[in-house]
Amino acid sequence: MLPVDVLRDIYGYDEFRGQQLAIITAACEGRDSLVLMPTGGGKSICYQIPALLCPGLGIVVSPLIALMHDQVDALRQLGIAAAFLNSSQSAAEQQFVMDEIEAGKLDLLYVAPERILQEQTLDFLSGQTCSIIAIDEAHCVSAWGHDFRQDYLALDQLRIRFPDTPRMALTATADERTRTDIVQCLALEKPLRFVAGFDRPNIRYSVQPKGDSKTQLLEFLLPRRGDAGIVYCLSRKSVDATAVWLTKRGFAALPYHAGLPSRTRTTHQERFLREDGIIIVATIAFGMGIDKPDVRFVAHLDLPKSVEAYYQETGRAGRDGESAEAWMVYGLQDVVRLTQMMNQSQAEEQQKRIEQDKLNALLGWCEVTRCRRAALLAYFGEDYPGDCGNCDVCLTPPVTWDGTESAQKLLSCVYRTGQRFGAGHVIDVLRGASTDKIKRLRHDRLSTFAIGADHSAVWWRSVARQLIVQGFLYVDHERYGGLRLTDRSRGLLRGDMTLLLREDIDKPKLRKKDPAKTGIAASDVALWDALRARRKQLADEQGVPPYLVFHDATLMEMVRLRPSSSEELLSVSGVGQTKLERYGELFIDLIGTYPVATSPGETGS
Ligand code: ADP
Ligand code: ZN
Numbered sequence: 001m002l003p004v005d006v007l008r009d010i011y012g013y014d015e016f017r018g019q020q021l022a023i024i025t026a027a028c029e030g031r032d033s034l035v036l037m038p039t040g041g042g043k044s045i046c047y048q049i050p051a052l053l054c055p056g057l058g059i060v061v062s063p064l065i066a067l068m069h070d071q072v073d074a075l076r077q078l079g080i081a082a083a084f085l086n087s088s089q090s091a092a093e094q095q096f097v098m099d100e101i102e103a104g105k106l107d108l109l110y111v112a113p114e115r116i117l118q119e120q121t122l123d124f125l126s127g128q129t130c131s132i133i134a135i136d137e138a139h140c141v142s143a144w145g146h147d148f149r150q151d152y153l154a155l156d157q158l159r160i161r162f163p164d165t166p167r168m169a170l171t172a173t174a175d176e177r178t179r180t181d182i183v184q185c186l187a188l189e190k191p192l193r194f195v196a197g198f199d200r201p202n203i204r205y206s207v208q209p210k211g212d213s214k215t216q217l218l219e220f221l222l223p224r225r226g227d228a229g230i231v232y233c234l235s236r237k238s239v240d241a242t243a244v245w246l247t248k249r250g251f252a253a254l255p256y257h258a259g260l261p262s263r264t265r266t267t268h269q270e271r272f273l274r275e276d277g278i279i280i281v282a283t284i285a286f287g288m289g290i291d292k293p294d295v296r297f298v299a300h301l302d303l304p305k306s307v308e309a310y311y312q313e314t315g316r317a318g319r320d321g322e323s324a325e326a327w328m329v330y331g332l333q334d335v336v337r338l339t340q341m342m343n344q345s346q347a348e349e350q351q352k353r354i355e356q357d358k359l360n361a362l363l364g365w366c367e368v369t370r371c372r373r374a375a376l377l378a379y380f381g382e383d384y385p386g387d388c389g390n391c392d393v394c395l396t397p398p399v400t401w402d403g404t405e406s407a408q409k410l411l412s413c414v415y416r417t418g419q420r421f422g423a424g425h426v427i428d429v430l431r432g433a434s435t436d437k438i439k440r441l442r443h444d445r446l447s448t449f450a451i452g453a454d455h456s457a458v459w460w461r462s463v464a465r466q467l468i469v470q471g472f473l474y475v476d477h478e479r480y481g482g483l484r485l486t487d488r489s490r491g492l493l494r495g496d497m498t499l500l501l502r503e504d505i506d507k508p509k510l511r512k513k514d515p516a517k518t519g520i521a522a523s524d525v526a527l528w529d530a531l532r533a534r535r536k537q538l539a540d541e542q543g544v545p546p547y548l549v550f551h552d553a554t555l556m557e558m559v560r561l562r563p564s565s566s567e568e569l570l571s572v573s574g575v576g577q578t579k580l581e582r583y584g585e586l587f588i589d590l591i592g593t594y595p596v597a598t599s600p601g602e603t604g605s
Contacts, residue, residue, distance in 0.1 A: 012576035040319035047134035056129030079578030142181035206392035210331030306358035403501030
């Protein structure tokens with residue numbers, strides 16, 4: 001059998017994506033490899049197909065025990081003989097798996113690093129014929145990466161214990177330094193490197209200045225009712241409050257953070273995976289183990305810590321390739337709070353500086369005036385030619401204005417008030433407010449008092465935020481968050497340069513969009529709903545998430561093509577032999593009861 005036959009018969013896909021075939025071929029020829037591919041790029045197939053084609057057991061080392069169950073369920077849905085070994089199983093269950101391996105009945109085995117490294121597991125597995133060893137989330141081997149795991153360091157032993165088995169290291173995030181670490185620490189032998197671009201074209205990026213963030217979130221969510229998504233908040237308190245608030249407005253929103261009992265967390269995560277249209281409101285504690293393909297949006301109510309973190313968190317959206325949204329609001333307060341948290345941490349000075357630089361890079365990205373996707377990819381060292389047409393900057397180019405004079409006013413006011421006060425007081429002085437503090441400090445006698453009365457406080461906060469982000473103002477946390485001038489600001493005050501600022505867009509344009517239903521005629525909606533209901537019913541019967549039965553994209557194609565025979569159903573992307581046998585008839589019958597729409601002019605609402 002050829003790789004492409006496996007792809008078609010088992011997975012139900014027509015062609016390989018990107019470098020998948022080259023990666024599979026290299027493994028089948030016995031070569032080690034390093035595979036870098038963004039989330040949703042299709043890494044799993046790269047080691048699964050060699051495991052199916054080559055004799056012996058394919059071993060997948062993965063740190064995500066919570067995920068193994070679903071991964072194995074997904075493979076079994078495809079008719080692939082897969083199992084996992086981990087501490088959640090009873091001794092009898094583990095023995096059963098080992099017996100199956102000895103009998104040569106298994107194609108794929110998922111196992112955690114600490115488990116495979118146990119002497120008896122190593123002894124047992126190295127006594128078997130093995131087709132491939134895949135090391136997933138390989139960046140965990142690097143202390144430089146963001147998710148270091150001690151156990152990964154010892155995985156170099158696999159080279160000695162399995163000298164003839166090709167090894168494949170896979171990850172979705174790795175800069176040059178992490179890549180080198182992976183190859184060295186895992187002792188890969190002359191690995192072939194496969195590096196796919198990091199672009200996620202189906203994700204639309206947008207960032208807005210934070211106003212009343214809950215209302216902004218609601219405006220974002222209203223046209224997306226029924227979509228599954230994740231809302232990230234910084235604190236447990238705001239997670240709880242936001243979840244309650246959304247629930248009151250009729251959304252199925254569930255909180256998730258480390259402060260909740262583990263039972264509650266598990267239930268909420270399970271519901272998110274298994275039910276349609278659940279919103280998880282979470283701290284960053286949520287996500288690492290989430291492999292749900294149909295997450296339609298990731299919303300950030302607070303800033304993440306770095307561009308890497310942002311990329312990883314938003315990467316959980318749209319793994320199925322359908323359009324998805326990465327939406328974020330951020331404000332001055334976020335910057336101040338995050339910087340404060342970093343300064344209070346126990347980390348070394350050096351580490352703090354790195355963290356601050358990473359935050360600054362993210363802030364700079366928030367304020368970009370060119371294509372946001374191009375800027376994001378540039379951060380990862382990748383060129384993106386032209387504009388993407390699928391980010392807020394491309395869709396609604398920000399208006400810029402010459403902010404030199406306003407910046408000078410604000411900087412002067414910081415200087416005149418003694419570089420000791422936060423933005424709130426400085427802006428009060430600029431606007432000529434009559435607060436007790438101003439009277440007490442006699443700041444109403446300063447030359448900069450009321451020189452900015454022609455603008456609102458919100459407007460000035462935007463200027464202040466942009467000056468901080470661009471390095472013209474420094475927030476001094478040793479001194480209660482007081483603003484101070486920097487070397488850069490002197491040049492601006494002298495009038496040596498002009499400064500372009502972004503006009504904050506108060507009312508972002510809303511586009512009504514329901515990705516799941518885009519392009520579906522009103523008369524097809526009934527069929528769409530019926531297909532989803534049947535899928536849910538079949539999934540519930542087996543205790544698996546609906547997307548393991550069929551992806552949204554597969555159902556959508558059924559609505560479009562209306563297959564009425566097994567052959568026609570097989571031509572639908574995502575339908576392979578096993579799923580055809582299991583579900584074919586049920587779906588064909590169901591489709592038969594919904595006649596094709598007669599008026600093609602009709603469109604969905
Ligand atoms: P990753 O592990 O890189 O995040 P996955 O392996 O989970 O990505 O693949 C993401 C989705 O893309 C899965 O639903 C998978 O079935 C699908 N996929 C992978 N390869 C192909 C292909 N060649 N054609 C169509 N769909 C594919
Ligand atoms: Zn763009």
